[in-house]
Amino acid sequence: TVYFTDDTNNEHHEYDESSSSSARDSYEQLFKTLTKNSPVNSTILETQGREIFVPSASSEHSIARFSFYDLCGTAKGAADYIAIGEQYHTLFIDDVPRLKYHEVNLVRRWITLVDALYECRVKLVLHTSAWTEVEDMFMVDLENEHCDEVFAFDRTRSRMEEMRSEGYLRKKWVGSRL
Numbered sequence: 001t002v003y004f005t006d007d008t009n010n011e012h013h014e015y016d017e018s019s020s021s022s023a024r025d026s027y028e029q030l031f032k033t034l035t036k037n038s039p040v041n042s043t044i045l046e047t048q049g050r051e052i053f054v055p056s057a058s059s060e061h062s063i064a065r066f067s068f069y070d071l072c073g074t075a076k077g078a079a080d081y082i083a084i085g086e087q088y089h090t091l092f093i094d095d096v097p098r099l100k101y102h103e104v105n106l107v108r109r110w111i112t113l114v115d116a117l118y119e120c121r122v123k124l125v126l127h128t129s130a131w132t133e134v135e136d137m138f139m140v141d142l143e144n145e146h147c148d149e150v151f152a153f154d155r156t157r158s159r160m161e162e163m164r165s166e167g168y169l170r171k172k173w174v175g176s177r178l
Contacts, residue, residue, distance in 0.1 A: 027127045031092050035061050047083035052076070057088065062175070065092040072109035081113045085120030089173040096128040099138045107138060107149050111156045118159045121171045134160045 035058040043059065045052040056065040064084065071081075071093065084091070099107050117124060128137075137160075138153045162168050 024127065027092070027094075027125065030125060031063075031065060034090060035063050040065075045083050045087055047079050050080070052080050052083060054084070062088050062173075063090045063092070064088040065094065067094045068096045071113055072106050076109060076113075078112050078116055081116035082120065085117045085122045086175040088122065089175060090123040090125065091117065092125045092127075094127050096126045096137070098128075098136065101139070101149070104149060107153060111149070111152050114156045114159050114163075118163060120175050121168070121173050122175070123169065123173075124160075124163055 038058045038060045040056050040058050043054045043057050045054060053070070054064050054066070055070055057063065064087070071084075097106075099110065101107070134157050137157070138150075
């Protein structure tokens with residue numbers, strides 16, 4: 001997992017080699033580099049009789065791009081995320097917010113998304129302006145620190161950290177090109 005964050009107090013570039021460009025510019029450049037400037041179009045995936053709209057994808061290089069709300073702001077489940085993970089070895093996700101406990105549907109979908117992509121060994125590239133470290137992605141107050149989503153999100157944080165490791169990045173993608 002590669003994070004590009006634009007934080008007014010702390011601009012964080014996980015990937016960027018040049019300090020002169022913004023995180024957004026680096027994120028955009030990485031997308032162009034990995035897709036090798038191939039045609040990028042929207043497409044539709046089908047799973048279990050449902051359609052999943054993919055707003056931007058390079059079919060040639062099995063790379064797709066979504067906004068956070070494309071993936072987690074609409075009714076999607078594990079089967080949808082697995083279908084995405086089986087089709088694309090790399091996902092770019094724009095505008096990943098800081099999640100709050102009361103946004104339970106977004107939190108649960110993010111947990112399910114990361115689990116599915118982890119199992120498919122998908123590489124993640126995230127852009128956010130809301131947080132700079134994965135432990136800051138989900139904010140919980142003391143009243144809610146013992147709830148199910150908090151425990152589940154701890155596993156998600158751990159998986160996101162592992163997805164940044166060289167060992168994970170070297171693993172073979174388990175998806176298939178249809």
